[in-house]
Amino acid sequence: MPEHNALVLLYIDDESNPVAELQTPVIFNLDTTKLTDGFHTLKIVSKFDRKEGVKVINFSVRNGPIIHIEGLSDNETVSGTLPLMLNAYDTGRNQSFIIKGSENPRTIPVWVWVIALVFVAWAAFYLVTNFSL
Incomplete structure (x- = not known):
């Protein structure tokens, strides 16, 4: 009976010996x-x-x-003393739902502050103009 499956050899990097020699179809971890x-x-x-x-x-x-790391980027030109905020954490491989970086404290971006300020200013203007005595 003719063989209908292929032989598959798996190599990692430049290794001369395969890490696995398998008959297809197969699931390899x-x-x-x-x-x-x-x-x-x-x-x-x-x-x-x-x-x-x-x-x-x-x-x-x-x-x-x-x-x-917060406070220094790749190829950034700097001078003086730099305050750096460092954090290292595991990815939690055993969980099925992970928001990457969610447990890392970060500064609030400037554009969020600008939008919040514009909204508060508009709300104050609306209240003053519509509810004045």
């Missing part, structure tokens, strides 16, 4: 906790009869805690 944080490459080599196919997927791993 890639454990990223064994990889360092940063950019990686998943190379998938499929073999069917005498034919071979290759697919390369670039991805980024971030298993470590998320680090947030």
Whole structure:
């Protein structure tokens, strides 16, 4: 009976030995906790009869805690003493619904203050002009 499934070899980065050798179709759980944080490459080599196919997927791993800094940006020119607000927290992998960065305190943007001030000014004007004696 002829074989209808392909053999799939999975390689991470430039490793010469595959991390898995599987018959398709298959569901494979890639454990990223064994990889360092940063950019990686998943190379998938499929073999069917005498034919071979290759697919390369670039991805980024971030298993470590998320680090947030307020007060300094990439490639920013600075001078003097800088007050920096630092926070590091885990992503809570076991939860199904996460608002990314929700537990990190941040300053309120200027545009929110401007909109709030305009609304309060309009409300005061409305009250004064419509409810004057």
